[in-house]
Amino acid sequence: MEPPRTPDPMVERDSEITATVVRERARLGNFIRQRVRDPGDAEDILQDVFYEFVEAYRLPAPIEQASAWLFHVARNRIIDRFRKKKELPIADMAGSSGSDDDDSEYRLDLALPSQEAGPEAVYARSVLLKALQNALDELPPEQREVFVAHELDGNSFKELAAASGVGVNTLLARKRYAVLHLRARLQSVYDELDI
Numbered sequence: 001m002e003p004p005r006t007p008d009p010m011v012e013r014d015s016e017i018t019a020t021v022v023r024e025r026a027r028l029g030n031f032i033r034q035r036v037r038d039p040g041d042a043e044d045i046l047q048d049v050f051y052e053f054v055e056a057y058r059l060p061a062p063i064e065q066a067s068a069w070l071f072h073v074a075r076n077r078i079i080d081r082f083r084k085k086k087e088l089p090i091a092d093m094a095g096s097s098g099s100d101d102d103d104s105e106y107r108l109d110l111a112l113p114s115q116e117a118g119p120e121a122v123y124a125r126s127v128l129l130k131a132l133q134n135a136l137d138e139l140p141p142e143q144r145e146v147f148v149a150h151e152l153d154g155n156s157f158k159e160l161a162a163a164s165g166v167g168v169n170t171l172l173a174r175k176r177y178a179v180l181h182l183r184a185r186l187q188s189v190y191d192e193l194d195i
Contacts, residue, residue, distance in 0.1 A: 017057050020066045021050055028070055035078050035120045045077045075120070082121045128189060135185035143178035146171050 029046050036042040052073055056063055063069045136144055149155045150171075157175075161168045 013058060017054055020053070020057075020070075024067055024070055025050075028074055031071060032074055032078065036081065041081060045074060045081060048077055049074045078120060079124070082124075128186065131186055131189040132182070135182050138185070139178050139181060143174045143181075146174040147178040147182070150175055 025046075028049065029042070032045050032049075033039070033042045036045060049070055053063070053066070053070060056069070057066075136147070139147065146160065149160055150157065155163075157168045157171050160166070160171050164171075
């Protein structure tokens with residue numbers, strides 16, 4: 001009499017992976033296509049998600065909630081794609097040409113997802129703009145005025161100094177403090193959005 005065969009764990013995992021991919025492919029593909037306009041990009045994201053799924057599923061501790069995991073990873077890949085391809089710096093948002101006295105230490109460089117990049121990007125953009133407005137409202141008036149006048153209105157520090165009678169170095173310091181505050185506040189929003 002032949003001893004009972006022990007199932008091969010790798011064959012079982014491969015079968016589970018295949019079953020999950022077959023079960024979730026259409027739903028996940030639709031989820032991605034609703035958020036990514038370019039069909040090629042959508043297919044690339046779908047393939048990336050399934051590749052990551054296969055790699056993660058073969059780890060010693062397999063994924064428990066495969067469907068939730070797939071959609072979470074897909075959402076992150078979509079956001080990554082927006083970051084790489086469809087960013088709009090805050091200076092462009094306001095139509096600012098950027099002045100010659102810009103220094104990276106004094107710049108916010110907030111990247112906003114494009115409004116044309118799909119529903120998730122529109123949502124992320126609205127959340128970031130609301131957080132920016134709230135963070136601006138928290139600033140002392142002198143810092144807020146300098147930040148808005150320089151970053152959004154496109155005035156140079158020399159123009160601001162001439163108009164206000166406040167020295168350029170004082171204006172630079174005010175903007176620097178404003179940028180540090182805004183960076184700290186907006187980083188928490190970026191972290192919450194996981195973008």
